[in-house]
Amino acid sequence: MDKTVPPxxxxxxxFIRETEVGRSDRASYDVIYGHNQAKLPKPLTAMTYGEIVDAQAKWSKRFGSSAAGGYQFMRATLIDLAKQVTSISGNDVFTPDLQDRLAYKLLVRRGYPEFIVGKISLVQFAENLAKEWASFPVLAxxxxxxxxxxxxxSYYAGDGxxxxxxxxxxxEAVxxxxxxAARRPHEPVEEPEARPVPSPGPKPKAKPVGKSGRFWTWLLTAGGTIVTGLKELNLVALDWRVQIAILVVIVGFAVYAISSMPAARGAMGLK
Incomplete structure (x- = not known):
């Protein structure tokens, strides 16, 4: 049963489906008048709304009636419902859920809401149902x-x-x-509570470059390396251009190391 249909x-x-076609299971939605559904090229619930309405034009002559589906919809009824329910398309598949929704529309037409609130009697509502579904009897x-x-x-008794x-x-019992059931309070379906998402904590502030121990470590290391290299390797005896080249390499290495620090990159606007 379609979930949009009230309990x-x-x-x-x-009950209507079981009375009309003799069963209320999934297969009941594929039944056509006279239980001739086996003669169709494909199951009713695999056909589209438009395909069924077109095919029904020949069913009255071929099978004796155009009644189709679990609720035995007549061709004129389906055409009328399509005009009333503008969301229906000829390309919609005639599924069990769609049939349930259409049948509920017929119940509403026949006074279901008025019956529930007591505006019409049980006997009157039963007569309204008998006008819609010929297998139902009148109660008076x-x-x-x-x-x-x-x-x-049947309301149509005598028509042969x-x-x-x-x-x-x-x-009467049903x-x-x-x-x-309609007047019994129903508990609403509770949606699972959403778990609170923890808010991210404050980001730690980066230390200023000048206060970074790593900065001074690399800077002093670079300076010490220059002094030690000149002293131990007697680089002062080398050509001045060679000395400058060695110095550039050492300083470049130190600059690269310092610039890789997050604080230094942030200060320089680098990501």
Whole structure:
């Protein structure tokens, strides 16, 4: 059952489907009039809304009626529903959920909301259902055109095609169950509580370059290396251009090391 259908209406729709096609399981949604669904090229629930309406034009002559699906929708009914429910497209697949939603629309048309709040009686609502689904009996004598229909008969009794398939006492019992279920308070579905996301802590402030121990370590190391190299290797005896080249290499290495420090890179605007 489609989850958008209210609990009370869901009970009634299951009962309607079982009464109309003789079953209420998944296969009930594929039934067409006279249980001729095996003669179709593919299951009803695999066809689109438009394909079914087009095919129904020939079913009355071929099978005796255009009734299709778990709720035995007539071709005229499907065309009318498509006009009323503008969200329906001819390309929509005739799934069980779609059939449930369409059938609920028919319940609303026939006074389901008024029945639930007590604006119409159980007997009147049952007659409304009998007008929509021919397998349902009226619960009291009713007049149809020039013909009188007695309790327990289909509203369309005498047309040579339809008859009631369920006893009136059963309809009364189910409608009372529907009424009780619809008026019973239902707990709303609780959504899982969202876990609080911990806020990120303050980022540690980078030390100024001048206060960084690593900065002074590299700087003093570079300076010491220059002095030691000149003294130990007697580089002062070398050509002055060679001395400058060696000095540039040592200083360049020191600058690279210092510039790799996060604090130094931040101070220089580097990422």
């Amino acid at each position: 009370g209406a869901a009970i009634l729709l299951d 004598t009713a007049k149809r055109s020039e013909r009188e229909v007695r309790r327990g008969q 095609l339809n008859k009631a398939l369920v006893r009136p006492e059963k309809v 409608l009372q169950e529907v009424l009780d």
